[in-house]
Amino acid sequence: MTDQDFIDRAKELGFIAAGFSKPKTPIYFDSFLHWIKEVKVGHMAYLKRNIELRKDPQRLLEGLNTIISLAYPYPASKPSTPDGYTVSRYSTPQQQDYHLRLKGLGEKLCKLIKEMFPEGRSRICVDSTPILERSLAVTSGIGFIGKNNMLIVPGHGSYCFLAEILTTAQFSIPSLKEPENRCGSCTECIDSCPTGALNAPFYIDVSKCLSYLTVESKTDIDKRVAGKMGNTFFGCDICQEVCPLNRRDFPTISLPSKDSILAMTEMDFERTFGKTAFERAGLKKLKRNIMMLDPKPQQGRAFINKLDTAES
Numbered sequence: 001m002t003d004q005d006f007i008d009r010a011k012e013l014g015f016i017a018a019g020f021s022k023p024k025t026p027i028y029f030d031s032f033l034h035w036i037k038e039v040k041v042g043h044m045a046y047l048k049r050n051i052e053l054r055k056d057p058q059r060l061l062e063g064l065n066t067i068i069s070l071a072y073p074y075p076a077s078k079p080s081t082p083d084g085y086t087v088s089r090y091s092t093p094q095q096q097d098y099h100l101r102l103k104g105l106g107e108k109l110c111k112l113i114k115e116m117f118p119e120g121r122s123r124i125c126v127d128s129t130p131i132l133e134r135s136l137a138v139t140s141g142i143g144f145i146g147k148n149n150m151l152i153v154p155g156h157g158s159y160c161f162l163a164e165i166l167t168t169a170q171f172s173i174p175s176l177k178e179p180e181n182r183c184g185s186c187t188e189c190i191d192s193c194p195t196g197a198l199n200a201p202f203y204i205d206v207s208k209c210l211s212y213l214t215v216e217s218k219t220d221i222d223k224r225v226a227g228k229m230g231n232t233f234f235g236c237d238i239c240q241e242v243c244p245l246n247r248r249d250f251p252t253i254s255l256p257s258k259d260s261i262l263a264m265t266e267m268d269f270e271r272t273f274g275k276t277a278f279e280r281a282g283l284k285k286l287k288r289n290i291m292m293l294d295p296k297p298q299q300g301r302a303f304i305n306k307l308d309t310a311e312s
């Protein structure tokens with residue numbers, strides 16, 4: 001079995017791209033270091049930890065020889081409630097959380113590596129490992145980083161999850177030219193970011209980003225920022241949906257109505273959204289986000305006060 005057979009098998013499993021790179025200091029490590037020193041990361045303080053591991057992936061697996069970067073697609077259509085409220089595409093609320101799905105697929109590929117290299121040891125990384133995955137993906141030749149900071153896979157765009165397999169197996173790593181950045185003079189993503197979080201090409205102020213504020217942040221969204229959420233109550237895809245390199249698609253009605261979500265108990269939430277990406281934010285956060293969209297802010301505030309009382 002050849003390296004190309006491995007890539008073909010990954011594609012049969014649904015990955016849109018797979019590529020190999022050597023475990024070296026990631027090409028954009030210095031930019032990352034500069035960014036992490038400057039930016040406020042709030043509840044994502046973990047980004048400031050394990051800098052040495054991010055610099056040297058060899059520390060993540062003894063005897064590491066090859067890093068395999070993998071891209072897995074998610075739909076271009078936005079999940080919507082019947083009453084027109086939406087969530088970020090990556091949440092794929094009809095499916096199991098992508099961390100679990102990609103881990104399962106990664107395990108199949110690790111089995112294949114074991115057949116190819118019986119002595120090989122492998123480790124799957126889906127988001128939780130301190131690794132500069134977009135840098136490594138660029139070096140593996142599967143895509144380039146757009147001005148919106150997303151990995152863009154040529155011919156597909158940025159609607160994809162990334163995962164890596166670290167392995168001691170020695171794949172032949174072709175010397176690749178970094179894929180050409182196709183942003184050109186376009187600045188659509190920067191011009192369209194509603195909060196100014198994308199304030200320069202290839203730079204994001206996480207503390208202003210709606211993806212962070214509506215999912216990771218433990219605090220309520222500032223009322224002025226909430227006014228910029230449009231009708232989206234989990235995540236934000238604006239800097240991707242304006243990108244000419246992404247496919248456009250109509251929203252799919254795949255969520256219960258806004259009022260049904262607001263009326264959910266924790267048990268209902270578990271039944272409907274257990275093991276989906278929404279678990280990351282949790283029911284209370286989803287409800288708070290929805291109430292921040294409420295056209296009558298006083299009502300929104302009153303509801304949040306009620307939640308506070310119920311939680312204390």
Ligand code: SF4
Pocket residue numbers: 192193194195196197198204208209210211236237238239240
């Ligand atoms: S996800 Fe939304 S808020 Fe965050 S950078 Fe992109 S457009 Fe701006």
Ligand code: SF4
Pocket residue numbers: 146147148149182183184186187188189190239242243244245
């Ligand atoms: S919107 Fe334009 S500048 Fe931004 S990532 Fe897409 S092509 Fe690049």
